Amino acid sequence: MSQAVKSRRADQDARRTAILDAAAEVFFEQGYAAASIDAVIERIGGSKRNIYSMFGSKEGLFIALVTENARRLFDPLVNEGTVHKDLRETLTDFAIRLLHLFMSRRMAGVYRVVVSEAARLPDLAASFYRNGPDLAASWVADILAQACARGEIQVDDPKLAAQRFMGILRGNLYMEIVLDLSRPMDSAEIDNTARSAVDLFLNGVKTKS
Amino acid sequence: MSQAVKSRRADQDARRTAILDAAAEVFFEQGYAAASIDAVIERIGGSKRNIYSMFGSKEGLFIALVTENARRLFDPLVNEGTVHKDLRETLTDFAIRLLHLFMSRRMAGVYRVVVSEAARLPDLAASFYRNGPDLAASWVADILAQACARGEIQVDDPKLAAQRFMGILRGNLYMEIVLDLSRPMDSAEIDNTARSAVDLFLNGVKTKS
DNA sequence: ATTGACTGGTAATCTGCGTTACCGTATCAA
DNA sequence: TTGATACGGTAACGCAGATTACCAGTCAAT
Numbered sequence: 152m153s154q155a156v157k158s159r160r161a162d163q164d165a166r167r168t169a170i171l172d173a174a175a176e177v178f179f180e181q182g183y184a185a186a187s188i189d190a191v192i193e194r195i196g197g198s199k200r201n202i203y204s205m206f207g208s209k210e211g212l213f214i215a216l217v218t219e220n221a222r223r224l225f226d227p228l229v230n231e232g233t234v235h236k237d238l239r240e241t242l243t244d245f246a247i248r249l250l251h252l253f254m255s256r257r258m259a260g261v262y263r264v265v266v267s268e269a270a271r272l273p274d275l276a277a278s279f280y281r282n283g284p285d286l287a288a289s290w291v292a293d294i295l296a297q298a299c300a301r302g303e304i305q306v307d308d309p310k311l312a313a314q315r316f317m318g319i320l321r322g323n324l325y326m327e328i329v330l331d332l333s334r335p336m337d338s339a340e341i342d343n344t345a346r347s348a349v350d351l352f353l354n355g356v357k358t359k360s
Numbered sequence: 361m362s363q364a365v366k367s368r369r370a371d372q373d374a375r376r377t378a379i380l381d382a383a384a385e386v387f388f389e390q391g392y393a394a395a396s397i398d399a400v401i402e403r404i405g406g407s408k409r410n411i412y413s414m415f416g417s418k419e420g421l422f423i424a425l426v427t428e429n430a431r432r433l434f435d436p437l438v439n440e441g442t443v444h445k446d447l448r449e450t451l452t453d454f455a456i457r458l459l460h461l462f463m464s465r466r467m468a469g470v471y472r473v474v475v476s477e478a479a480r481l482p483d484l485a486a487s488f489y490r491n492g493p494d495l496a497a498s499w500v501a502d503i504l505a506q507a508c509a510r511g512e513i514q515v516d517d518p519k520l521a522a523q524r525f526m527g528i529l530r531g532n533l534y535m536e537i538v539l540d541l542s543r544p545m546d547s548a549e550i551d552n553t554a555r556s557a558v559d560l561f562l563n564g565v566k567t568k569s
Numbered sequence: 570a571t572t573g574a575c576t577g578g579t580a581a582t583c584t585g586c587g588t589t590a591c592c593g594t595a596t597c598a599a
Numbered sequence: 600t601t602g603a604t605a606c607g608g609t610a611a612c613g614c615a616g617a618t619t620a621c622c623a624g625t626c627a628a629t
Contacts, residue, residue, distance in 0.1 A: 182476050184393030187586060198608045267391050267476030269539045276539040284532050314531035322523035323493050330478045330485040355564030396616060407578045
């Protein structure tokens, strides 16, 4: 019996992730309002009934979609952030991973829909920001505060400095990606960009000597 | 007769700007898809017929709306950019004006709808970017290239440096504004932010001495 | 003053889509 | 095996909103 129950639950989970995958394609491609439940169902077969019993409504599906994708995208960034002995190395490492994240199609998709629905779903926007970019900035701010305490750099406000570091990394390129005007960088370009961005930042905050 | 024609044209123009103003409220508030022509008309009275004869379609109205707003927003930024003798002063000046722009409700509104419709209207997204952020970056890049030629700073790629300068200015704050999570900065905060951002950037690119 | 063209308003049309009602079928306990 | 329960599918419902047809008032020129 537990066998049967288990396999049924497994089916449910598989179905759920299939729906979310299909929904990602549709919603991230076309935006919330233009996306239709029918379009989601077309990609995986089955019935709309299914979506409504699992997610309650179009909005419910959307919120689940954004929440899970945001978590999956940002979790590794912060949790797998390794702190090296050398500040430059730590920041470069982070920069590379942040740029990879920003260059991913999935990230651009999530960002686009969160932006466009922010007015209607403020809680979703807030949770995206706090569990994503803001969390990452806090992680960097910690690193910077420690380096500051060691006298390696001089920053008045570590959080602000961290946000500016992330700003250097994004530059205008992230806007180009979000607007779909530019091909994402490949790994080699990301490495170079990360390195020179860290150079600029560390020069900027270095203690005078 | 030319008198009469003129006043009729003036009426047309007044009507047109009234429509665009009302459309700005509706579209920037609710997004393209959720916005309705009816909602636009409700704010100024009159008839939908009006909008269709002037703009052809909902999409035509939207494109006119975005184009005109983008132009109005970015034109002063670049055209009134004054180049002082001192690089720091020039950049600080620019920074203050860019931050004021980014803090404006109107700018956030335009950016939100451009992002959310970028996939469906790629030309609109491209023209927004090229006549806006990219143009501004080019202006800064020029300034930087000149300073570099004078030996005041050391940058390999002035355009990239300019984009990074703009990135420092935005930090994460612009995302907070776009997601409606944060109150825009007031003038005093903008001044301070601009100054410390310019400090960071100029330290970062200063020629070693 | 009259005619003719045009601007603007009301109200219908038509489509697309979120949501739900209803029905067949498969699963599981007894 | 059988009855009950719940799941999935089909097809309809209802609504919202873009677009348009048609009508009335208005202004200019003769």
